């Protein structure tokens with residue numbers, strides 16, 4: 001936390017007037033140049049609220065009245081909360097955390113699930129923070145992103161909203177990046193992705209490793225063939241440094257007013273600058289870059305692409321992928337080890353498939369279903385949110401402008417109301433039927449709407465190729481599986497306490 005005091009945290013957390021960030025940067029979450037961390041790794045307001053409460057609780061421990069329950073496991077909270085609140089949004093007076101921090105920290109998803117049983121599908125969590133657990137309402141919020149709301153503001157910006165110009169430029173960068181990342185363009189580059197994955201997995205042979213330590217580098221190297229025709233250790237290092245800095249920011253879960261000098265911000269800024277310094281010369285280089293890579297695609301545009309938009313497509317989309325990709329990659333290993341019968345089926349399918357990398361969705365339907373199920377059971381982005389820039393109506397609840405509207409893909413994915421076939425069970429086959437195995441909008445590992453994931457098909461492909469390679473070529477050992485726990489981090493969901501070893505089969 002460095003020099004930040006508890007009083008600094010949360011002050012001026014959400015602006016209600018639309019903010020005044022500086023224009024000219026591609027990604028609104030990177031507004032003001034290098035001051036912001038990459039996408040995905042920003043602490044949601046809920047994490048900040050927890051950090052705020054934790055700071056208060058250092059002097060005055062919270063009463064432990066709350067009995068957390070497992071998601072979907074029934075059971076009611078045993079605590080007494082005043083129901084006399086005059087607030088229109090259901091929830092206890094003063095927010096939930098003030099009295100139940102320990103319970104929240106012990107089981108964040110169970111706690112939220114208990115709250116929704118108690119207060120309904122839209123409830124007030126903390127000052128200026130509501131949680132929505134109904135898929136239709138979540139879909140509505142997501143569909144109206146960039147109009148009624150923006151993705152949660154960056155805490156290193158003191159919670160400033162992006163300007164309309166910043167959002168427009170980021171949307172231009174997204175549009176520029178989309179053709180390289182979307183499914184139709186993938187077959188040309190997937191063999192290279194598969195080669196990079198195989199090389200990294202082979203390099204691990206015989207070593208005990210913690211997946212949550214190696215996954216980030218493996219994912220950057222696996223995605224790089226989509227961006228560049230050749231390897232670039234300099235870019236891999238720069239991206240990983242930037243990712244690390246952003247992850248530490250997320251873990252710190254503090255809002256830093258934009259005027260305040262901060263070591264954390266300087267580290268993020270320097271790391272971002274290194275990414276820029278590595279990419280900019282590539283963009284300017286006249287040599288051909290292979291049109292099926294992001295770099296080649298950018299260079300082949302008629303007319304000059306503005307630097308910030310090229311940088312957005314080339315750098316920020318890659319940075320945006322790592323946290324979620326890496327976390328999902330860890331869970332692939334976990335579930336292969338936890339369900340040997342599933343691993344056997346993946347192996348049989350991959351062994352029989354003539355070519356697994358052209359389009360793994362077609363060539364490996366069961367393995368694809370396995371990857372989808374892993375993302376259902378453990379969605380890396382377990383908690384997401386939008387900041388309302390105007391007042392919005394959610395069902396029969398009025399949410400004022402400036403409110404952070406949070407939703408949890410994890411909760412949606414484990415809610416029996418939306419999943420008729422026991423959502424607590426790990427069952428890849430649920431994805432093999434003709435229809436969708438869930439209510440509309442209840443499967444959200446990639447969010448949705450104008451700010452949803454650009455790399456969903458690519459992400460699933462990397463996961464399926466990883467699973468196929470391990471199942472066919474490796475013997476996977478994960479001792480003490482029962483002791484592996486789920487870390488509900490401020491930005492992603494990762495396995496904690498997991499050790500694995502791969503040996504050639």
Ligand code: HEM
Pocket residue numbers: 039151174181223316317318320321324325328375380381384385444445446447448450451452453454455456458459460463
């Ligand atoms: C299994 C892997 C992945 C998962 C689970 C995942 C998940 C997500 C989620 C949940 C969001 C929405 C965040 C929000 O609404 O605030 C998102 C956005 C995004 N993702 Fe992914 N992602 C994955 C892989 C990738 C890959 C491979 C790429 C590109 C190489 C990518 C690039 C992006 C970008 C550019 C955004 C857009 C953010 C914006 O417009 O603000 N993701 N992803």
